[in-house]
Amino acid sequence: MKMRIATISLLLVCAGCSSMGVQPWEREILAREDMQLTADPLEAATDDHIYFSKEASSGGRGFGGGGCGCN
Amino acid sequence: MRLVLSAPLLAAMLLLAAPLSVAADSDFSRDKYEGKVVVLDFWASWCGPCRRSFPWLNEMHHKYQQDGLVVIGVNLDANEDDAAEFLKDYPADFRIIFDRDAALATEYGVEAMPSSYVIGRDGELKASHRGFKVRQQDEYEAILTEALGEQP
Amino acid sequence: MAAVGSAAVGAGATKMTVANRKKERSVSATLAAATCALLGTTVAAPVDAQEEPTWDFNTSLLYYGEDENRVQDISLKSIIRRLFDDDRTLSLGITIDSLTGATPSGAIRQDGPQSFTRPSGNSAYTEAGGKLPLDDTFLDTRLAITAGWQQPAGEKGLFSVGMSTSKEYDYLHIGVNASYGHDFNNRNTTLSAGFAFANDSIEPVGGAPTPFSGMLDVGDTSNRIGDQDKDVLDVILGVSQVINKNLLVQANYSFSQSDGYLNNPYKVLSLVDGVTGDTLPRIPGPNGGPSGQYLFESRPDERTQHSLYTQAKYFMNGKVLDASYRFLTDDWEIDSHTLDLRYRLPIGDTRYIEPHVRYYTQSEAEFYRLSLDSSAALPQFASSDYRLGNFDAITAGLKYGWKTRNDNDMSIRLEWYQQSGTVPTVQLIGNQGSRDNYPDLNAVIMQFSYRFSR
Numbered sequence: 001m002k003m004r005i006a007t008i009s010l011l012l013v014c015a016g017c018s019s020m021g022v023q024p025w026e027r028e029i030l031a032r033e034d035m036q037l038t039a040d041p042l043e044a045a046t047d048d049h050i051y052f053s054k055e056a057s058s059g060g061r062g063f064g065g066g067g068c069g070c071n
Numbered sequence: 072m073r074l075v076l077s078a079p080l081l082a083a084m085l086l087l088a089a090p091l092s093v094a095a096d097s098d099f100s101r102d103k104y105e106g107k108v109v110v111l112d113f114w115a116s117w118c119g120p121c122r123r124s125f126p127w128l129n130e131m132h133h134k135y136q137q138d139g140l141v142v143i144g145v146n147l148d149a150n151e152d153d154a155a156e157f158l159k160d161y162p163a164d165f166r167i168i169f170d171r172d173a174a175l176a177t178e179y180g181v182e183a184m185p186s187s188y189v190i191g192r193d194g195e196l197k198a199s200h201r202g203f204k205v206r207q208q209d210e211y212e213a214i215l216t217e218a219l220g221e222q223p
Numbered sequence: 224m225a226a227v228g229s230a231a232v233g234a235g236a237t238k239m240t241v242a243n244r245k246k247e248r249s250v251s252a253t254l255a256a257a258t259c260a261l262l263g264t265t266v267a268a269p270v271d272a273q274e275e276p277t278w279d280f281n282t283s284l285l286y287y288g289e290d291e292n293r294v295q296d297i298s299l300k301s302i303i304r305r306l307f308d309d310d311r312t313l314s315l316g317i318t319i320d321s322l323t324g325a326t327p328s329g330a331i332r333q334d335g336p337q338s339f340t341r342p343s344g345n346s347a348y349t350e351a352g353g354k355l356p357l358d359d360t361f362l363d364t365r366l367a368i369t370a371g372w373q374q375p376a377g378e379k380g381l382f383s384v385g386m387s388t389s390k391e392y393d394y395l396h397i398g399v400n401a402s403y404g405h406d407f408n409n410r411n412t413t414l415s416a417g418f419a420f421a422n423d424s425i426e427p428v429g430g431a432p433t434p435f436s437g438m439l440d441v442g443d444t445s446n447r448i449g450d451q452d453k454d455v456l457d458v459i460l461g462v463s464q465v466i467n468k469n470l471l472v473q474a475n476y477s478f479s480q481s482d483g484y485l486n487n488p489y490k491v492l493s494l495v496d497g498v499t500g501d502t503l504p505r506i507p508g509p510n511g512g513p514s515g516q517y518l519f520e521s522r523p524d525e526r527t528q529h530s531l532y533t534q535a536k537y538f539m540n541g542k543v544l545d546a547s548y549r550f551l552t553d554d555w556e557i558d559s560h561t562l563d564l565r566y567r568l569p570i571g572d573t574r575y576i577e578p579h580v581r582y583y584t585q586s587e588a589e590f591y592r593l594s595l596d597s598s599a600a601l602p603q604f605a606s607s608d609y610r611l612g613n614f615d616a617i618t619a620g621l622k623y624g625w626k627t628r629n630d631n632d633m634s635i636r637l638e639w640y641q642q643s644g645t646v647p648t649v650q651l652i653g654n655q656g657s658r659d660n661y662p663d664l665n666a667v668i669m670q671f672s673y674r675f676s677r
Binding site for chain 3: 021027035042
């Protein structure tokens with residue numbers, strides 16, 4: 001039930017997505033290394049492994065998007 | 072083969088040619104370049120593929136300048152200093168103009184960085200490409216030679 | 224769609240610009256290449272060099288240490304990437320872990336000493352009275368390897384495929400994964416989908432014990448059922464959205480299905496008296512053995528998890544806030560919430576400091592039991608593994624990073640991880656109520672990283 005509500009809200013958010021954003025030439029900040037969703041992949045992989053070993057939850061993170069939008 | 076022949080020629084031209092000044096204005100109008108083929112390349116200092124495109128743009132500039140090719144790099148950095156830093160590492164032998172308020176970018180409908188627009192001798196938009204793919208350089212060049220081959 | 228760093232340009236004119244080569248420098252707003260991550264396998268590369276780098280090496284040394292003689296881990300990890308033309312990347316990851324120390328066996332504390340047979344069945348060990356029984360059989364070295372290929376698909380797509388494998392003395396993992404992401408709305412929106420499939424073989428020392436069978440004397444391996452395996456399928460769907468020049472958000476839905484042997488073959492539960500809550504005694508055999516009645520745990524043979532993860536990256540005048548929240552629920556009745564905050568503060572042009580706080584809470588699995596009541600019927604499943612219990616955890620730490628003279632990246636971080644849990648009151652029997660039953664955890668995490676491109 002909780003999952004259903006969460007997923008529907010996510011889809012509603014997506015519906016409003018088409019009007020948001022920046023022009024291709026306004027992506028200077030988004031191109032920064034520290035503005036990437038996974039800025040430090042080594043630290044992220046290390047943490048994922050530690051918490052997977054010590055807790056009952058794992059995963060969730062993933063993928064790209066943002067960035068300089070080049071090519 | 073072509074690269075070997077042009078290398079010493081390019082070296083000579085670089086030594087002899089005066090460095091092209093960066094235009095302080097963002098003024099661009101097609102009338103100025105009537106009869107020439109213009110490549111309008113929109114770039115910014117933070118754009119990775121732009122770094123790869125500059126050497127190629129330089130090559131095209133030197134190769135086809137006498138045939139009537141005009142390469143213009145349109146900078147879209149919010150901060151001019153960033154553009155200057157970029158140009159120190161990736162010098163441009165072609166003309167650079169600044170599109171501070173992105174008026175030109177909006178007019179041409181820039182959708183990706185970098186974007187290139189080829190304007191023919193007749194002033195009409197001939198072709199455009201979004202992004203810069205190293206492996207498609209020959210295709211890009213073919214578009215230029217085709218545009219250069221046309222009569223004004 | 225973010226671009227990935229690429230190989231050197233091959234055009235003749237490059238030779239000219241290379242002729243006036245200066246020392247490598249970074250553009251004031253450091254460039255980013257693609258970040259494409261699927262289920263823990265992540266790649267990202269800054270493009271710093273004047274000539275486009277073709278190799279990227281990212282290596283770290285980690286120390287993880289729990290207090291009270293528990294687990295200690297030293298780990299060397301390296302991600303090596305070969306960058307090809309036009310954002311195509313081949314990556315190889317290698318991790319070597321060396322684990323030592325003890326881990327709770329699942330048996331409860333008693334006032335008097337207790338003895339247990341080691342998982343191998345070859346010898347016994349004793350735990351002093353009043354102490355939490357820890358099994359120190361774990362001296363292990365683990366090797367993990369990942370490999371991946373990533374490339375653009377058309378103008379707006381990004382495709383990646385990879386495999387992973389890991390081996391330790393009693394465990395073998397093999398997995399494959401793939402993902403695809405597509406840009407919309409002028410590259411402001413990215414929709415992604417990915418999956419990972421793994422098969423893990425568990426070869427416990429001495430062979431897996433029959434669930435709910437009793438721990439036997441030294442030399443007695445009659446309750447073993449041999450090697451086991453399990454399959455895990457993960458599916459993830461995500462959307463990321465640029466909100467404005469300074470703000471990027473992401474939301475992912477994940478589904479995970481595990482089937483097969485999901486037990487921990489080394490963990491036991493104490494079988495206790497229904498009134499006193501003390502472990503039922505047992506006379507150990509002549510060669511040694513358990514001093515009490517301990518039953519090996521039993522978990523369901525399937526597990527379905529759903530999770531919703533959201534993240535925001537917010538740039539505020541040079542500082543970057545990274546905030547994420549994950550909600551997870553599964554059919555073992557575990558619910559968890561994870562809130563993670565990182566705040567990167569630049570120091571000049573080349574250094575930064577990044578405080579980090581993580582808050583985690585989970586509810587216990589439906590079959591989590593502190594101990595088994597001998598006066599009641601045996602439940603269908605039971606485990607006293609503290610990792611399936613009800614606990615809160617906090618991580619607090621600091622990371623310091625800097626660019627070296629050659630424009631390479633180094634960083635160190637120091638963090639504290641603390642878990643504190645509670646046993647549901649209804650499960651406490653007799654004397655158990657007066658003891659500290661939950662094996663709280665205190666660990667320190669130290670990591671040093673070095674990254675360079677060539």
